[in-house]
Amino acid sequence: KLMPGKNVYQYFSQEMNQRVSERLRLEQDLRSALDRGEFRLFYQPKVDLVSGEMHSMEALIRWAHPESGLVSPVRFIPIAEETGLIIPIGQWVLEEACRQNRAWQDAGFPPLRVAVNLSATQFAQPDIVDSIVAVLEKTGLDPEFLELEITESMLMEDVEDAIRILRELKGLGLSLAIDDFGTGYSSLSYLKRFPVDCIKIDQSFIAELLKNSEDAAITSAIIALAGSLNLNVTAEGVETLEHVDFLRRRGCHEIQGYYFSRPLPPEDFTRLLREGRNL
Numbered sequence: 479k480l481m482p483g484k485n486v487y488q489y490f491s492q493e494m495n496q497r498v499s500e501r502l503r504l505e506q507d508l509r510s511a512l513d514r515g516e517f518r519l520f521y522q523p524k525v526d527l528v529s530g531e532m533h534s535m536e537a538l539i540r541w542a543h544p545e546s547g548l549v550s551p552v553r554f555i556p557i558a559e560e561t562g563l564i565i566p567i568g569q570w571v572l573e574e575a576c577r578q579n580r581a582w583q584d585a586g587f588p589p590l591r592v593a594v595n596l597s598a599t600q601f602a603q604p605d606i607v608d609s610i611v612a613v614l615e616k617t618g619l620d621p622e623f624l625e626l627e628i629t630e631s632m633l634m635e636d637v638e639d640a641i642r643i644l645r646e647l648k649g650l651g652l653s654l655a656i657d658d659f660g661t662g663y664s665s666l667s668y669l670k671r672f673p674v675d676c677i678k679i680d681q682s683f684i685a686e687l688l689k690n691s692e693d694a695a696i697t698s699a700i701i702a703l704a705g706s707l708n709l710n711v712t713a714e715g716v717e718t719l720e721h722v723d724f725l726r727r728r729g730c731h732e733i734q735g736y737y738f739s740r741p742l743p744p745e746d747f748t749r750l751l752r753e754g755r756n757l
């Protein structure tokens with residue numbers, strides 16, 4: 479019979495040590511990654527379900543780590559949040575996304591909106607509005623071509639304060655989207671008070687859309703809710719034609735997902751723009 483003896487304990491504690499030191503290394507590397515210019519932005523199209531055209535894209539960060547290769551934001555954004563590094567990283571993302579979008583416009587491509595993810599820490603900065611104004615001025619991007627993606631939980635922390643900031647941001651002329659909608663603890667009664675343009679249905683509902691009747695019901699309800707509140711609705715994580723058909727029948731406006739395109743590095747995105755591919 480196996481007994482959980484000393485060796486088992488040592489095994490676990492070794493594994494834990496390894497994890498802790500791996501994390502420490504990640505944190506230290508993260509600190510120098512900005513100076514070394516190791517971050518990249520990939521861009522994923524959002525496509526209109528009626529016209530089939532691309533109207534916007536989401537900027538998604540990657541870390542081109544010299545040893546580990548491309549590191550997913552799922553691995554380093556939480557650490558960046560905890561350490562406060564998300565502030566300079568988020569600032570870089572905002573500036574790079576606006577700069578790149580302006581460059582595509584200057585190259586003569588039809589103007590698109592670029593969506594940037596804001597972290598909770600960024601949103602809570604007292605100078606968040608000023609810093610966005612500064613980036614728009616510096617890059618020369620017209621605010622109508624910038625969209626900010628914010629999660630429900632960021633808005634629910636201090637609702638009145640959040641509404642005030644959202645109003646100021648809207649006042650600049652940019653668009654606002656609520657990301658990962660349906661996963662947070664938002665109260666539906668607040669939704670009408672938030673001056674946002676769009677809600678994004680979380681991909682966890684889309685994944686099992688055709689197998690799970692509850693996910694299908696929630697997705698349909700969110701689309702109907704968006705319609706009655708006059709909000710645009712984007713479904714993310716759309717991977718198959720069946721997803722597309724379901725969403726189109728329910729009146730969803732826009733999709734984002736592997737079905738149309740994975741997030742692409744700028745060079746590949748430029749090729750997509752040149753091809754002018756539609757859904």
Ligand code: C2E
Nearest residue numbers: 538539551552555571595596597715716717734735736741
């Ligand atoms: P998110 O904002 O919900 O972004 C959508 C994620 O779904 C992206 O993962 C995207 O690559 C992935 N995705 C898109 N289409 C599909 C699909 O059809 N199927 C599946 N399975 N996945 C799909 P990614 O790029 O790994 O980003 C993960 C999360 O990291 C993002 O989730 C966002 O919360 C965060 N993140 C990414 N970039 C930034 C950033 O610049 N700043 C901040 N604060 N967070 C970021």
Ligand code: CA
Nearest residue numbers: 536595627657
């Ligand atoms: Ca997002």
Ligand code: CA
Nearest residue numbers: 657658678714
């Ligand atoms: Ca999302």
Ligand code: CA
Nearest residue numbers: 657658680681
């Ligand atoms: Ca997500």
